[in-house]
Amino acid sequence: MTPDSARILVVEDNDTLRRGIAVALRERWEEVREVGSGSDAIECISDAQSDAFDVIVTDLRLPGSDGISVLRAARERDPGTSVLVMTAYGSIETAVEAMRSGAFDFVQKPLDLDQLELRVARGVDHRRLLYEVTELRAEQAARQASDRIIGDSPALRSALDLAKRVAPTRSTVLITGETGTGKELIASLIHRASPRAEGPLVKVNCAALPETLLESELFGHERGAFTGADRQRIGRFEQANGGTLFLDEVGDTSIATQAKLLRVLQEQRFHRLGGSQLLRTDARIISATNQDLGSRIAEGLFREDLYFRLNVIRIHLPPLRERPEDLVDLAHHFLSELGAEMRHPLRGFTEAALEKIRGHDWPGNVRELHNTLERAVLMAEGPRIDAEDLSILVGRSAGDDRGWRRELPAEGISLRDVERELVIEALERTGYVQKDAAALIGVSRRTLNYMIQRMGITHPAWRRNRGAEDAAEQPARRAPSDADTP
Numbered sequence: 045m046t047p048d049s050a051r052i053l054v055v056e057d058n059d060t061l062r063r064g065i066a067v068a069l070r071e072r073w074e075e076v077r078e079v080g081s082g083s084d085a086i087e088c089i090s091d092a093q094s095d096a097f098d099v100i101v102t103d104l105r106l107p108g109s110d111g112i113s114v115l116r117a118a119r120e121r122d123p124g125t126s127v128l129v130m131t132a133y134g135s136i137e138t139a140v141e142a143m144r145s146g147a148f149d150f151v152q153k154p155l156d157l158d159q160l161e162l163r164v165a166r167g168v169d170h171r172r173l174l175y176e177v178t179e180l181r182a183e184q185a186a187r188q189a190s191d192r193i194i195g196d197s198p199a200l201r202s203a204l205d206l207a208k209r210v211a212p213t214r215s216t217v218l219i220t221g222e223t224g225t226g227k228e229l230i231a232s233l234i235h236r237a238s239p240r241a242e243g244p245l246v247k248v249n250c251a252a253l254p255e256t257l258l259e260s261e262l263f264g265h266e267r268g269a270f271t272g273a274d275r276q277r278i279g280r281f282e283q284a285n286g287g288t289l290f291l292d293e294v295g296d297t298s299i300a301t302q303a304k305l306l307r308v309l310q311e312q313r314f315h316r317l318g319g320s321q322l323l324r325t326d327a328r329i330i331s332a333t334n335q336d337l338g339s340r341i342a343e344g345l346f347r348e349d350l351y352f353r354l355n356v357i358r359i360h361l362p363p364l365r366e367r368p369e370d371l372v373d374l375a376h377h378f379l380s381e382l383g384a385e386m387r388h389p390l391r392g393f394t395e396a397a398l399e400k401i402r403g404h405d406w407p408g409n410v411r412e413l414h415n416t417l418e419r420a421v422l423m424a425e426g427p428r429i430d431a432e433d434l435s436i437l438v439g440r441s442a443g444d445d446r447g448w449r450r451e452l453p454a455e456g457i458s459l460r461d462v463e464r465e466l467v468i469e470a471l472e473r474t475g476y477v478q479k480d481a482a483a484l485i486g487v488s489r490r491t492l493n494y495m496i497q498r499m500g501i502t503h504p505a506w507r508r509n510r511g512a513e514d515a516a517e518q519p520a521r522r523a524p525s526d527a528d529t530p
């Protein structure tokens with residue numbers, strides 16, 4: 045942006061004065077628009093089709109909406125816009141108020157056009173500097189954030205490129221990929237490389253909450269909105285204002301919740317449960333899912349219109365078994381990281397171990413690799429990780445077509461026992477993280493939770509953290525009861 049190409053808006057109801065200002069500013073700047081009322085100004089400012097203005101010169105007393113409302117609309121659209129207010133001679137309090145509300149500068153009437161031009165020029169420079177700083181910061185953040193993302197496969201590189209390209213925009217992003225492929229990692233990269241990096245990154249795991257709780261989690265509720273709502277609660281949409289809202293496992297939301305999500309995304313407005321006030325949100329939406337939304341739509345489990353809203357920019361992370369280059373890079377990276385962490389430095393992998401790693405299917409992807417190596421570092425006795433240290437590959441390997449080959453014994457078998465065994469195996473493999481275990485055996489988290497209860501499976505860590513988990517991570521432990529319903 046050179047100063048001459050700046051976009052400027054002049055808001056003044058006195059026609060002669062407004063034209064005089066516009067003519068003077070047009071001598072120097074390319075695009076100078078003029079409007080005569082506050083409401084016209086707000087309409088211009090909020091027009092999403094065009095870029096935000098660089099500088100807005102506005103009178104304070106206006107028909108329609110006043111100058112302070114114009115100022116607010118401008119700041120809401122883009123806090124980088126420099127707003128210059130014009131005040132009547134002697135009304136210093138209003139100038140002070142405007143400055144407090146975020147005006148860049150003020151000029152007093154009667155106007156000195158040279159003075160005005162000078163301040164507009166300062167406003168344009170200020171805006172340009174801000175812009176450059178933001179760009180630089182985003183670039184640096186993107187570099188730092190992606191430093192921690194390992195792998196150089198073409199597939200990962202193109203996902204990262206796309207992530208860096210969308211980061212500076214407000215575009216809605218949908219990240220798809222199997223469990224453990226790095227969706228959350230990419231979401232936080234986008235946030236940290238965006239102009240919203242200083243704002244909050246708020247994560248909601250849509251699969252972890254029963255529907256009734258999910259709504260109050262997302263939108264908040266007023267005191268008394270339903271039985272048990274003894275306090276007002278600020279929802280995630282509100283918390284994420286000015287930042288990014290990460291809707292994780294969005295494919296697992298109910299149709300009813302999807303309808304509500306769609307409405308917020310369309311209107312950027314919502315109510316708290318039980319509230320009448322319409323709230324606005326300026327949150328950038330990134331969502332992720334390991335579900336195949338196409339087939340969810342076909343089954344009538346996911347709304348197509350919501351899908352189109354979420355799927356503006358799609359970043360897909362292929363499974364690890366499709367990027368063997370990354371697999372080996374990641375294995376080495378995790379080995380040195382874990383070795384240092386556990387004070388057990390190892391000199392790499394034996395050839396047999398590498399072969400075993402390459403031959404495995406990695407249904408749990410990067411997370412599974414990490415967990416496997418964590419155990420391997422603990423187990424290893426030699427200077428390198430050997431094949432025996434890798435406790436993987438039971439039942440599944442790349443060669444055998446997702447590898448489920450257990451035979452029915454001649455004397456028969458109890459299906460319940462087999463099921464229980466598999467559930468336990470899935471839990472063990474994922475370090476007893478229910479969400480990951482559920483993904484591994486292709487059931488919803490709620491179903492897994494139900495199975496765990498029915499089968500009476502317990503783990504010391506669950507009991508230890510019960511209080512905290514009930515509130516956040518694993519609230520679906522008990523079946524939703526009437527008490528949950530508003």
Ligand SMILES: Nc1ncnc2c1ncn2[C@@H]1O[C@H](COP(=O)(O)OP(=O)(O)OP(=O)(O)O)[C@@H](O)[C@H]1O
Binds near residue numbers: 193226480
């Ligand atoms: N390319 C990578 N480089 C380094 N670490 C990675 C990479 N990809 C994933 N990871 C790590 O693997 C783990 C799983 O990644 P993440 O949580 O982002 O997966 P996910 O796709 O969100 O999985 P899920 O669908 O189960 O939620 C994290 O610890 C993450 O840091």
Ligand SMILES: [Mg+2]
Binds near residue numbers: 228292
């Ligand atoms: Mg995730």
